[in-house]
Every structure is written in C-alpha cells, then in structure tokens.
Amino acid sequence: MGRGSLPVLAAGPPLQLQRSWTIAMLRVERLTKIFENSTDQIAGGIREAEFELAPGTFFTMLGPSGCGKTTTLRCIAGLETPDAGVISVDGRALFDGERKLNVPVEQRAVGMVFQSYAIWPHMTVAENVAFPLTVMKHRRYSKAEIGAAVAKALAVVDLDGFEERPAPRLSGGQQQRVALARAIVHEPRLLLLDEPLSNLDAQLRDEMRSELKRLQSKIGITTVYVTHDQSEALALSDQIAVIDHGRIRQLGTPEDIYFRPANPFVARFVGATNLLAGRLVGAANGRGDVEVLGRHTIKCLVPSVIADPASVSVSIRPESIRLVPRAGAASPSGDNRIPGKIAGVTFLGATRRVDVASDGVTLQVTAAADHPLPADGEVDLLFAPERTVALPGKVS
Ligand SMILES: Nc1ncnc2c1ncn2[C@@H]1O[C@H](COP(=O)(O)OP(=O)(O)OP(=O)(O)O)[C@@H](O)[C@H]1O
Ligand SMILES: [Mg+2]
Incomplete structure (x- = not known):
C-alpha cells in the first residue's frame, strides 16, 4: 500500500517548546511491513511485531543484519508505510492499517538518530541542532525561541557553549552528541535511535553507551534503540526484543533474555x-x-x-x-x-x-x-x- 493512498490524520496542535517533556507510552500491534522485492531468500521486513512500552522505557530491538530492525523503526517514525498493524502513542493512533490512518512524519513528535548519523559539515553546531525547528511546516519559531531550544538541547548532551563550533571541528563522540541534541531539540515524545554508536571506535562506544543511558534517564524519554550488539542491548535496556528474519523471537528484560532464553x-x-x-x-x-x-x-x-x-x-x-x-555421580549441592x-x-x-x-x-x-x-x-x-x-x- 503506497503512502499516498492513506488519508492523513491531523495529530492535534503543534508542539510548544515551552512545555515540559512528555513521557509517552508506545504501543505497536501486529506491525507488518514486507519487502517482496528484497534480494534475500525470505522477503525482508517485519512481521506481526507486537510490543507495548510503558512511559520512559528504554527498549532495544536486537538482531542480526537484515532482520527488520530499521524497518520497524522507520515505520514508527512514519518514514515507511506499514502493510498492516497499529502504532499508537498515549492511546492515539499514528498508524492504523484498518482505519486507514497515517499521521505524517513531521506530526509524530519523534526524534531520530539514523544508522549513519550524518551531521552537516558545512554548518555550525547550533545550525545543525536547530535544523529540525527551521523546517517545521506547521510552526515558525522566532530566533530567540530557536536559540533557547538549541541551548537547552546542547546542555542535555553536555555540549554547552559549543554553538558556534564548525561541525568538522568536533570529535566523533561530540558529533554523536550533536546528532542526539538535534534529535531532541523539538522535545519529541519518542526517541528513535538506529545503531547510533556504530560509527565510533570501541573505547568511545563504551563511553557513549554510559552517556546515552544517563541522558535517557535524565530526560526520561521513551526510547526505541536498535543494535546488533548484544552487550550494548544488555547494558542499556529495560526491555529487549530479539528479532530474527522479521519476527520477534523473544521479548523480555535483559536478565530474561540472557538467563531464560526462549529458544x-x-x-x-x-x-x-x-x-x-x-x-x-x-x-x-x-x-x-x-x-x-x-x-x-x-x-x-x-x-x-x-x-x-x-x-x-x-x-x-x-x-x-x-x-x-x-x-561420584551425585552432587551434594543439588x-x-x-x-x-x-x-x-x-x-x-x-x-x-x-x-x-x-x-x-x-x-x-x-x-x-x-x-x-x-x-x-x-x-x-x-x-x-x-x-x-x-x-x-x-x-x-
Ligand atoms: N526499501 C527496501 N526495498 C526492498 N527491501 C528492503 C528495503 N528496505 C529493507 N529491505 C529488506 O528488508 C530486510 C530488513 O531490512 P532492515 O533495514 O530493516 O534490516 P536491519 O535489521 O536494520 O539490518 P542492519 O543491522 O543491517 O541495519 C532486509 O532483508 C532488507 O534487504
Ligand atoms: Mg538497520
């Protein structure tokens, strides 16, 4: 089903920068998106994915390359139109296949860091972080509002005062943090992170991992994180979905997944x-x-x-x-x-x-x-x- 064939549901009033962070509940039901034309043996995508995240949950989709992690994330963001299923935030549908509802990406109030988290090299840190606010169609922000929002986002990622620094003059870890600041500058209800640490070397990845966890608990934002790195998933998550060939094979806490694997x-x-x-x-x-x-x-x-x-x-x-x-055969300890x-x-x-x-x-x-x-x-x-x-x- 093409994106254009679904009528658009208005998502309500645009977000106000002044409001405090909303901690949202995310519910995904029977989410299916299949690419029949994929080159894999089994058509790629995601099949019948189901999960419900309590507000503030750090949720990780973990699985091998090509299992459908990015597809699921893109469906939640509104960048991909699912074949079927329901995606809702705080009880309001962002997508509903049967009711033919599809809220456009810019009205979903999600922040996303992509798999290759490009920040723009020809811009300063402030221009990079401000970018989502400058392209919003439904609201124009004043210079002062943008300045305040950028400063707040940079403070969250501990880059206060970096506004005027040209993007190329940043370390890998700092660029990563700019990408995060850009994802949260409009105070989204959901943070979607697609392997945000994969571009970093091993040591920096470890540091950023703790940083990310700290940041997420600081703002309490409901987060969907994608990785194929099991130690990252175990270290960061409240809940993990292990995915294989487009299917969730187990959903549980890191301890469940590690000590009580289902298959x-x-x-x-x-x-x-x-x-x-x-x-x-x-x-x-x-x-x-x-x-x-x-x-x-x-x-x-x-x-x-x-x-x-x-x-x-x-x-x-x-x-x-x-x-x-x-x-002998028996063990006294049981x-x-x-x-x-x-x-x-x-x-x-x-x-x-x-x-x-x-x-x-x-x-x-x-x-x-x-x-x-x-x-x-x-x-x-x-x-x-x-x-x-x-x-x-x-x-x-
Ligand atoms: N636009 C598309 N057209 C055709 N097939 C696609 C498309 N997007 C994804 N696929 C296929 O769907 C499957 C899942 O892709 P997806 O990008 O979700 O995997 P992933 O789990 O994020 O993998 P990775 O860890 O490598 O990023 C793959 O088999 C991929 O080839
Ligand atoms: Mg991917």
Whole structure:
C-alpha cells in the first residue's frame, strides 16, 4: 500500500517548546511491513511485531543484519508505510492499517538518530541542532525561541557553549552528541535511535553507551534503540526484543533474555552458550528433567512450551559451569554433574576458556585464570539447575 493512498490524520496542535517533556507510552500491534522485492531468500521486513512500552522505557530491538530492525523503526517514525498493524502513542493512533490512518512524519513528535548519523559539515553546531525547528511546516519559531531550544538541547548532551563550533571541528563522540541534541531539540515524545554508536571506535562506544543511558534517564524519554550488539542491548535496556528474519523471537528484560532464553536462536545470539540436544523426561511448574548426551539426566528450567519432548535443546552458559576434580555421580549441592576431559585451555587474561569433551560433545567453560585444573584433565562439570534452560527444538 503506497503512502499516498492513506488519508492523513491531523495529530492535534503543534508542539510548544515551552512545555515540559512528555513521557509517552508506545504501543505497536501486529506491525507488518514486507519487502517482496528484497534480494534475500525470505522477503525482508517485519512481521506481526507486537510490543507495548510503558512511559520512559528504554527498549532495544536486537538482531542480526537484515532482520527488520530499521524497518520497524522507520515505520514508527512514519518514514515507511506499514502493510498492516497499529502504532499508537498515549492511546492515539499514528498508524492504523484498518482505519486507514497515517499521521505524517513531521506530526509524530519523534526524534531520530539514523544508522549513519550524518551531521552537516558545512554548518555550525547550533545550525545543525536547530535544523529540525527551521523546517517545521506547521510552526515558525522566532530566533530567540530557536536559540533557547538549541541551548537547552546542547546542555542535555553536555555540549554547552559549543554553538558556534564548525561541525568538522568536533570529535566523533561530540558529533554523536550533536546528532542526539538535534534529535531532541523539538522535545519529541519518542526517541528513535538506529545503531547510533556504530560509527565510533570501541573505547568511545563504551563511553557513549554510559552517556546515552544517563541522558535517557535524565530526560526520561521513551526510547526505541536498535543494535546488533548484544552487550550494548544488555547494558542499556529495560526491555529487549530479539528479532530474527522479521519476527520477534523473544521479548523480555535483559536478565530474561540472557538467563531464560526462549529458544536456541536467542540463546546463541545473546552471549556464548553450550547447547546440548536432549529429550524432555518430565516437567512441572517451569522445571523439569532432560536426558542429554544419551545417558545423563539433568535438572533444568523449562520456561517455554515444549511441543515435542523428544526435540529439546539445553542451554548452559560457559560461566555457569564449574570444573571440579572427578567424583561420584551425585552432587551434594543439588547441582547437575557430568564427567568430561579437558581438551584445550586458552588464556584470556582475567579468565581461561576451557574446552571439555564429554561423550563426543565439546563444552566451553569459563574458568578464573587461577582456577586449578587437574594434570590428567579428568574433571566433572557442575552447573546449577537455575542456570540450565531447556528450549524447544533440537540444535542443528
Ligand atoms: N526499501 C527496501 N526495498 C526492498 N527491501 C528492503 C528495503 N528496505 C529493507 N529491505 C529488506 O528488508 C530486510 C530488513 O531490512 P532492515 O533495514 O530493516 O534490516 P536491519 O535489521 O536494520 O539490518 P542492519 O543491522 O543491517 O541495519 C532486509 O532483508 C532488507 O534487504
Ligand atoms: Mg538497520
């Protein structure tokens, strides 16, 4: 459906710079936008995305390249017309496929930093930041109003006094902050950030990550953030949606996603993990027993619905496993215990990565650099049932 075919819904009175920040609720229902002409095997885009963000939420869409993150963000911004679904802010529809409502981008009150956050090199910092105000069709701002708004936005990103600096004479991190100031100068209800740190080197990215979190909590703005970097997502977010091939595969807090992944895709995409194929022997109240490696029954969490008990994967994080000298079968602490033999050790500084072979499978274990390892390599792997998760589907 082309953009022109939907009548435009007026979004109400234009925003006033004087008003205080509004902290908005964002609701996305059955959002679908598919590019049939995409060159991928499966037509690209986003399918049936659903989420609701409480005011002030820092929400991250995390997923591999081409999974549909930017498409979703562009639909929220109004830069892309969805095929179907509803997008609403504070209960007012910005887009509704069935009711044929589509509020134009300039009336959506969103601030956006794009994937390649160009700031204009021929302009000063102030001109860059003021730009969204100078192109607004429905309201003309006086010079004084623009000056005040620019100063306020620059103060939020700690660039007070940088107004007259030419854009090329800024560091990467400062340019990033100018892009953020430009996104918030009109006091939007939503902040949409598409991989805003991807242009920065690793150290600066770390610094800007903390900065961004601080800024977001300072102004409390509801934020939709896009990244394919899992550590960024875990560090910043209140809620994360993990997306694969246009579908949300799991929605939850960083702890949910990391410790209670819903499927093998999420377990593998977020953090390193060991996945063992297994068979569900029994489950009740979110816990159960799974037979792995053909002969060991281990206790684990069973947070997801498992349709086929014969086709199960068990996820155990490398740092959740402890290596101890070989002993009897049972563990007094109630931890799972399976035997193995050390197949390789890699020194990583603070930790060592230990590869342990067990019944033809190699498991990765993260051990402290000074953790004693037996000379003959015969060990038991100990891991708590709370850190062992059964997932639907067998690992390939
Ligand atoms: N205008 C378009 N025409 C055709 N296909 C498109 C268009 N825009 C996006 N796609 C396809 O839709 C899919 C999702 O693209 P999108 O840009 O949303 O991915 P992404 O998750 O942001 O990826 P990245 O991490 O690489 O930025 C891709 O397969 C892409 O090729
Ligand atoms: Mg993208």
